[in-house]
Amino acid sequence: MNSSKANRQSDFSKAIKAMDEGKHRLAFRISHRNARFGHPEFFLILGTMYSRGRGVKRSHRWTLYWYNKALKFGPPQFAASNIGSEYYMMGNFQLAEEWYLKAANLGDYDAWLQLAHLYLGPLNEKKKALKALKQVLKGTVHESVTQGSYEEAKSLLRDLK
Numbered sequence: 055m056n057s058s059k060a061n062r063q064s065d066f067s068k069a070i071k072a073m074d075e076g077k078h079r080l081a082f083r084i085s086h087r088n089a090r091f092g093h094p095e096f097f098l099i100l101g102t103m104y105s106r107g108r109g110v111k112r113s114h115r116w117t118l119y120w121y122n123k124a125l126k127f128g129p130p131q132f133a134a135s136n137i138g139s140e141y142y143m144m145g146n147f148q149l150a151e152e153w154y155l156k157a158a159n160l161g162d163y164d165a166w167l168q169l170a171h172l173y174l175g176p177l178n179e180k181k182k183a184l185k186a187l188k189q190v191l192k193g194t195v196h197e198s199v200t201q202g203s204y205e206e207a208k209s210l211l212r213d214l215k
Contacts, residue, residue, distance in 0.1 A: 062093050069099055078109025089120070094128030097121070098136065105140055114144055131160035138168060147176045163193025167203045170210060180214065187211050 065084050072081035082103055089096040101120035104113045117140050124133035138153030151172055157165035166189040173183035190207035193199030199207075 062088060062095070066095055069096070073099070073103075073108065078103065080109075082109040089123075092127070094124055097124035097128050098132060101133075101136055105136070105143075114140060131157050131162035131165070134160060135162050135165045135168065138165065142168075142172065147172060151177065158189065161198055163190055163199035164203045166190045166193065166199075167207055170207065174210070184211070184214060187214075 065088050069081045069084040069088075072078070072084065081099065085096040085099040085103070089100055097120050101117050101124060103109055104116040104120060106112070110116070118137065121133050121137045121140065124130075125137065134153050135157035138150045138157060141147075141153060142150035151169065154165045154169045154172065158169065166186045170183045170186040170190070173179040173186060187207045187210055190199055190203055191211075193204070
């Protein structure tokens with residue numbers, strides 16, 4: 055591993071640790087420095103910081119800016135899911151649905167759970183919610199769904215039947 059990549063991984067670990075410890079300004083400085091050099095793993099961190107207002111003033115504009123950069127240069131499925139979540143928080147449920155579907159189609163089975171919540175809540179489409187929850191359960195076959203999402207999907211399915 056070259057030293058540049060090792061330094062970047064070290065910085066990534068430092069940024070995550072700083073976030074976990076509530077040292078958001080430090081996490082921001084580390085992440086922003088690395089993002090300026092085009093390191094995509096830091097784009098998601100910055101998007102999340104702006105989305106949650108951690109170490110920076112909360113901003114939908116900057117959240118979407120960093121998530122869109124991550125979509126182009128980083129892991130697109132997670133960026134797409136995060137963009138969907140941002141639109142959900144903004145109350146734009148149609149765009150949230152569109153982005154969650156993109157994330158799900160890119161292989162983020164946890165995005166199906168977000169869709170289920172959207173369908174059970176603001177969009178009030180029970181049939182689509184059932185389909186989305188079944189997709190979460192299919193994700194376990196591909197080992198691409200978290201245990202928490204799997205358990206939550208099972209619980210929601212039981213409640214819907």
